[in-house]
Amino acid sequence: MTIEKTNIDGAYIIQNNYIEDERGYFLRLFCNDELKKHNLDFEIKQSSISYNNKKYTVRGMHYQTAPYGEIKVVRCIKGRVFDAIADIRKDSPTYGRHFxxxxxxxxxxxxxxxPYAAHGFQTLEDNTIVCYFMGTSFVPDASSGFHWEDPFFNIDWPFKKNIIISEKDKNMHNFN
Structure with a gap:
């Protein structure tokens, strides 16, 4: 497992290493000991799966408000997604950036x-499954978000037409 910094303070790409042979492969999905070596320590409080039956599906941009900020580790276990995070922490040196x-x-x-960074994704294939590990349980009253095409963050989503999106996400306001 390798861990590399992104352009967002506190956000990292984790690259898992496949062990392959004639049977297929073995992949460690999560290892807190490896994260601790990089001063990333969090206890998994909840794990969820997002199944998306159609390409172009957008979910996001979501986060939980204080004091319920959640660390998330996200992996696509079937298909492909364009994944985006946005730094909405006003005291962060990377406030306003996205990755x-x-x-x-x-x-x-x-x-x-x-915690307190917004997250979203867009599916690039039909039948895509995304797995989430969260360091905080979901708190419905702390659930928040902003519009996926917010010009403040200017995320260059791969597809802007023919998207599939919930009414809630479609009607989100811009962050600023």
Whole structure:
């Protein structure tokens, strides 16, 4: 497992290493001991799966408000997604920046998202599954977000037409 910094303070790409042979492969999905070596320590409080049956599906940009900020580790376990995080922490040196990465079942990458950073993704294939590990349980009253095309963050999403999005996400306001 390798861990590299992104352009967002406290966010990292985690690259899992496949061990392959004639049977297939073995992949460690999560290892807190490896994260601790990089001063990234969090206890998994909740794990969730997001199944997306159609390409172009958008979920995000979501986060939990104080005091319920959650660390997330996100991995695509089937298909491919364009994954995005945005730094909304006003006291952060990277406030206002965003970071994007393709996560797929083939590349084995995960993204470590710090608390109070917003997260979203867009599916690049049908039948895509995204797995989340969270350091805080979901608190419905703390759930928040902003519009996925917010010009403040100017995320260059791969597809802007023919998207599939919930009414809630479609009607989100801009961050600023």
């Amino acid at each position: 994007t990465v393709e996560l797929s079942e083939d590349n084995g990458k995960m993204i470590y998202i710090p």
